[in-house]
Amino acid sequence: MTLMEEQRASRVDAQASNATVSDGTADRAAPVRFEATEDESRRIAALAGSTSGSIRLARLLLRQPRLVPHALRVALHGASAGLRADHTLSWLIHVDTVRQVIPNGGMGATWGGLDTFMGLVARHVSRDAHALELGCGGGRVTRHIRPLVGTLVANDISERILAEARAATVDLPPIEFRVTSGLGDDLCPEEFDAVIGHELLMQFNFDELLRYGSNVQRALKPGGVFVASVYTFDEPGEISRHMEMIRNYGAGVRSPFRVHRMPRRTYQDIFEACGFEVVEVQRSRPDEYKAEKTPHTNFVLRRPLTPAS
Numbered sequence: 360m361t362l363m364e365e366q367r368a369s370r371v372d373a374q375a376s377n378a379t380v381s382d383g384t385a386d387r388a389a390p391v392r393f394e395a396t397e398d399e400s401r402r403i404a405a406l407a408g409s410t411s412g413s414i415r416l417a418r419l420l421l422r423q424p425r426l427v428p429h430a431l432r433v434a435l436h437g438a439s440a441g442l443r444a445d446h447t448l449s450w451l452i453h454v455d456t457v458r459q460v461i462p463n464g465g466m467g468a469t470w471g472g473l474d475t476f477m478g479l480v481a482r483h484v485s486r487d488a489h490a491l492e493l494g495c496g497g498g499r500v501t502r503h504i505r506p507l508v509g510t511l512v513a514n515d516i517s518e519r520i521l522a523e524a525r526a527a528t529v530d531l532p533p534i535e536f537r538v539t540s541g542l543g544d545d546l547c548p549e550e551f552d553a554v555i556g557h558e559l560l561m562q563f564n565f566d567e568l569l570r571y572g573s574n575v576q577r578a579l580k581p582g583g584v585f586v587a588s589v590y591t592f593d594e595p596g597e598i599s600r601h602m603e604m605i606r607n608y609g610a611g612v613r614s615p616f617r618v619h620r621m622p623r624r625t626y627q628d629i630f631e632a633c634g635f636e637v638v639e640v641q642r643s644r645p646d647e648y649k650a651e652k653t654p655h656t657n658f659v660l661r662r663p664l665t666p667a668s
């Protein structure tokens with residue numbers, strides 16, 4: 360082969376190999392699809408909802424061992440958060456802690472903060488009302504409510520806590536104590552003239568509150584009132600102070616319990632979505648509390664006489 364023939368041959372080879380490379384590149388650069396077929400979406404949903412999640416997690420950890428310490432940390436944190444999120448355990452631990460310091464102290468002995476709330480109950484609940492106290496705890500607020508209403512039912516999720524409330528109110532006119540569970544699904548329609556819930560609703564997130572609120576609304580007779588306390592962000596700077604705490608202490612700041620705090624407007628929207636009219640909103644005074652604490656925001660809500668059209 361002459362030099363010229365060699366050069367021509369190598370040019371042809373190079374062109375051929377370039378063609379191969381460019382073909383390969385074209386394959387690899389094939390446009391990504393951002394639309395799944397219906398069948399693919401169905402298969403993804405079926406896989407996501409299947410119980411094979413742990414197997415897939417195990418496979419992922421085997422493939423990427425660097426994720427193992429992270430997964431262990433998440434598992435430990437999840438177990439601890441799960442235990443603390445259980446209201447009954449949380450409250451019993453709290454009661455135990457209080458009793459270590461105050462041997463005859465009932466649940467809530469350290470809390471204070473009832474003036475504004477009970478003022479609203481006295482003003483908006485009629486003296487002959489058939490009333491329900493939600494989440495009565497150890498009976499601290501029950502003792503204040505009982506003289507203000509005609510008949511009283513008090514509920515809580517913990518039998519042990521209810522036994523405490525019963526013992527704390529033996530000197531009062533009869534109170535019916537009921538064990539409840541979940542988000543008020545067991546409440547009977549139109550049973551009560553008034554429902555009162557102190558320091559309960561902050562345990563629920565947005566979705567849970569929509570459900571609990573609707574159940575309470577249904578449990579009220581038309582025109583009945585719901586007096587409830589929550590924690591809100593009202594004043595300028597409150598959200599940024601909260602963000603600072605989250606930065607310093609992590610989400611769910613410093614609370615052993617599952618406590619939610621939302622803007623007042625958000626609570627108002629939730630209650631209205633549940634079918635309530637907002638009658639009055641009043642924040643408790645800081646000096647009502649023994650220890651430094653975010654004052655409650657107290658809502659007075661009414662089930663309208665006629666359903667909103």
Ligand SMILES: C[S@@+](CC[C@H](N)C(=O)[O-])C[C@H]1O[C@@H](n2cnc3c(N)ncnc32)[C@H](O)[C@@H]1O
Nearest residue numbers: 446467494495496499500515516517541557558
């Ligand atoms: C912070 S304590 C308040 C007790 C009392 N209301 C007071 O202010 O002294 C909250 C209470 O709500 C109860 N609780 C938690 N979840 C509940 C639910 N889904 N329905 C009714 N009570 C619940 C807890 O067991 C606890 O006794």
